[in-house]
Amino acid sequence: MPVLTRLIPSPVVVDIRAGALDDLGCVLADERISHSGKLAVAVSGGSGARLRERVAPSLPGADWFEVGGGTLDDAIKLAGAMKGGHYDAVVGLGGGKIIDCAKFAAARIGLPLVAVPTNLAHDGLCSPVATLDNDAGRGSYGVPNPIAVVIDLDVVRAAPARFVRAGIGDAVSNVSAIADWELANRVKGEKIDGLAAAMARQAGEAVLRHPGGIGDNDFLQVLAEALVLTGIAMSVSGDSRPASGACHEINHAFDLLFPTRAASHGEQCGLGAAFAMFLRGAHEESAQMAEVLRRHGLPVLPEEIGFTPEEFFRAVEFAPQTRPGRYTILEHLDLKTDQIKDLYADYVKAIGS
Numbered sequence: 001m002p003v004l005t006r007l008i009p010s011p012v013v014v015d016i017r018a019g020a021l022d023d024l025g026c027v028l029a030d031e032r033i034s035h036s037g038k039l040a041v042a043v044s045g046g047s048g049a050r051l052r053e054r055v056a057p058s059l060p061g062a063d064w065f066e067v068g069g070g071t072l073d074d075a076i077k078l079a080g081a082m083k084g085g086h087y088d089a090v091v092g093l094g095g096g097k098i099i100d101c102a103k104f105a106a107a108r109i110g111l112p113l114v115a116v117p118t119n120l121a122h123d124g125l126c127s128p129v130a131t132l133d134n135d136a137g138r139g140s141y142g143v144p145n146p147i148a149v150v151i152d153l154d155v156v157r158a159a160p161a162r163f164v165r166a167g168i169g170d171a172v173s174n175v176s177a178i179a180d181w182e183l184a185n186r187v188k189g190e191k192i193d194g195l196a197a198a199m200a201r202q203a204g205e206a207v208l209r210h211p212g213g214i215g216d217n218d219f220l221q222v223l224a225e226a227l228v229l230t231g232i233a234m235s236v237s238g239d240s241r242p243a244s245g246a247c248h249e250i251n252h253a254f255d256l257l258f259p260t261r262a263a264s265h266g267e268q269c270g271l272g273a274a275f276a277m278f279l280r281g282a283h284e285e286s287a288q289m290a291e292v293l294r295r296h297g298l299p300v301l302p303e304e305i306g307f308t309p310e311e312f313f314r315a316v317e318f319a320p321q322t323r324p325g326r327y328t329i330l331e332h333l334d335l336k337t338d339q340i341k342d343l344y345a346d347y348v349k350a351i352g353s
């Protein structure tokens with residue numbers, strides 16, 4: 001008998017609205033995630049500590065754990081501190097590093113995670129991956145999806161604007177990542193998960209085509225939903241393919257080649273996506289993407305994040321080595337430095353100044 005449906009790994013609760021943080025305790029109780037209120041809350045020493053003063057009265061049964069950073073050791077230490085506490089769930093309250101540490105720690109001790117991001121810098125807030133620094137550099141660790149995602153639009157709007165801009169770049173890059181996935185399907189026969197592709201593509205397109213800006217609640221709502229949908233798309237496909245193609249390979253190359261100078265993940269992914277779209281001959285789409293990135297204050301040229309064109313050429317040539325086995329427009333074209341240089345000159349002309 002054929003399988004007619006499938007279960008989709010996704011949060012039980014996705015609550016995105018202004019003021020959501022003040023209702024966190026009620027939401028978790030109403031959804032039967034934590035009736036007792038016995039929670040382990042992981043926070044940073046900065047913004048998380050300030051938010052603790054606001055949230056603690058609504059979570060009287062919670063224990064609070066300060067996370068020192070975003071390393072594997074930090075996550076293991078957090079798990080050890082929470083072990084034996086008989087908690088209903090772990091709450092990660094803060095930026096990406098805190099949530100990734102909380103994801104790993106929750107998985108390690110077998111508890112569900114509630115993600116409460118304080119910014120919208122990337123699509124990892126709802127993904128089945130924890131990215132943590134380790135002795136070898138940086139690693140990605142498979143973890144369960146969060147059981148709940150609570151995003152307070154007032155909180156994320158108050159975060160530094162660069163974090164929202166980074167999230168825009170990461171979301172928009174989905175469009176390029178899906179084009180790479182389709183290329184791999186045509187050339188290599190790689191199977192596409194149509195549902196995951198549809199979710200990631202529509203998330204990217206929603207942000208790309210929205211006329212609002214980072215100060216608008218409507219736009220922040222769409223961006224937050226797009227990042228959540230992208231995380232779920234990765235869960236559906238079982239890997240990062242719906243959101244990671246040449247755009248992310250270029251980002252990883254920047255991180256590896258210039259670790260002390262790299263810009264934010266989202267800035268590099270947005271730039272990589274606009275250039276990758278141009279490489280595949282989608283010049284109008286590339287120009288549109290560049291125009292939207294510019295409108296939101298994101299870079300579309302390497303000089304805008306402190307890199308010379310020559311350093312960009314080096315990153316693009318090196319990029320395929322960052323994800324062995326992944327087939328994108330970069331592997332397809334197998335570009336050398338002189339070819340990249342010529343194509344970059346055409347790209348600059350096409351997107352204008």
